[in-house]
Amino acid sequence: MKIPKRIQPLVDDGLVDEVLRPLMSGKEAAVYVVRCGSEIRCAKVYKAAEQRSFKQAVQYQEGRKVRNSRRARAMEKGSRFGRDQQEQAWQNAEVDALYRLAAAGVRVPKPYGCFEGVLLMELITDEQGDVAPRLNDVAMSAEQAREDHAVMMQYVMRMLCAGLVHGDLSEFNVLVDEDGPVIIDLPQAVDAAGNNHAEWMLARDVDSITRYYAQYDPTLLGSRYASEIWALYKAGALHPELELTGRFEETTHAADVDLVLQVIEAAAIEERERQRRLRDTAAD
Numbered sequence: 001m002k003i004p005k006r007i008q009p010l011v012d013d014g015l016v017d018e019v020l021r022p023l024m025s026g027k028e029a030a031v032y033v034v035r036c037g038s039e040i041r042c043a044k045v046y047k048a049a050e051q052r053s054f055k056q057a058v059q060y061q062e063g064r065k066v067r068n069s070r071r072a073r074a075m076e077k078g079s080r081f082g083r084d085q086q087e088q089a090w091q092n093a094e095v096d097a098l099y100r101l102a103a104a105g106v107r108v109p110k111p112y113g114c115f116e117g118v119l120l121m122e123l124i125t126d127e128q129g130d131v132a133p134r135l136n137d138v139a140m141s142a143e144q145a146r147e148d149h150a151v152m153m154q155y156v157m158r159m160l161c162a163g164l165v166h167g168d169l170s171e172f173n174v175l176v177d178e179d180g181p182v183i184i185d186l187p188q189a190v191d192a193a194g195n196n197h198a199e200w201m202l203a204r205d206v207d208s209i210t211r212y213y214a215q216y217d218p219t220l221l222g223s224r225y226a227s228e229i230w231a232l233y234k235a236g237a238l239h240p241e242l243e244l245t246g247r248f249e250e251t252t253h254a255a256d257v258d259l260v261l262q263v264i265e266a267a268a269i270e271e272r273e274r275q276r277r278l279r280d281t282a283a284d
Contacts, residue, residue: 001187004030004032006045006118007019007118010115010120010191017035017037019034020033028188029045043120075146082109091114092110094187094220098162100160101158101162101164103162107182108183132176132182134175135172135212137273138176139216146213151180151181152209152213152216153209156169157244159189160230165192166183166188166205167189169183169206171212174209193232202226205226227250229244
């Protein structure tokens with residue numbers, strides 16, 4: 001097939017030997033099956049910002065760190081250079097997430113690097129060597145649904161242990177090979193500690209995946225994994241090998257009104273004392 005314009009530089013540099021066929025086109029990228037030497041991989045070509053249909057990019061980028069202060073200032077100002085840097089940060093976020101999650105024990109495609117807006121990574125295949133299907137194209141028994149759902153909850157937890165929340169997890173960005181689920185599509189992954197939306201994004205991820213598996217086992221709808229995972233995270237008790245239960249009980253203790261009033265009064269006294277010291281300093 002004709003080599004896409006964005007992949008041509010990788011062919012020129014010897015990183016890609018042949019573009020075999022298009023694989024899919026999504027809201028933020030188009031993916032092609034390519035040959036790199038003797039290996040078959042995939043090349044994810046990111047769309048320009050104005051072509052992406054992923055409308056909430058700013059919300060997902062909240063809390064991401066940019067080490068270079070000049071780049072950070074340019075990104076804040078929205079200059080042309082800043083927009084270019086924002087695009088690079090968006091693309092590199094997926095590469096960074098893939099490495100971090102693989103190290104945390106989450107099954108993701110192996111990355112081979114991002115070059116000029118093209119991410120080269122492992123092609124996930126099935127037992128026959130064909131491209132692995134997405135979760136939404138896979139039918140299963142209730143038992144299999146329970147097993148795979150438990151695996152996915154473990155992956156969500158391990159992602160959070162690595163400091164990340166997928167942010168757009170659904171049956172459309174999970175592949176299924178002979179060993180089970182593989183999570184894909186991570187450019188929007190959010191920094192759990194630095195993003196104010198991280199908690200509800202995690203809850204949305206869990207809810208979306210749970211509702212899908214619940215088609216095959218409706219009992220999964222009664223689980224409370226998101227609340228359990230986030231509560232453990234806030235308590236500093238989360239670790240990759242933790243066995244989740246899917247159960248969570250909201251705190252039902254009544255607020256200690258007297259204690260709250262004492263705290264308020266103490267703060268008021270402290271503020272009055274601070275103001276007095278300021279006045280005394282000004283008088284001197």
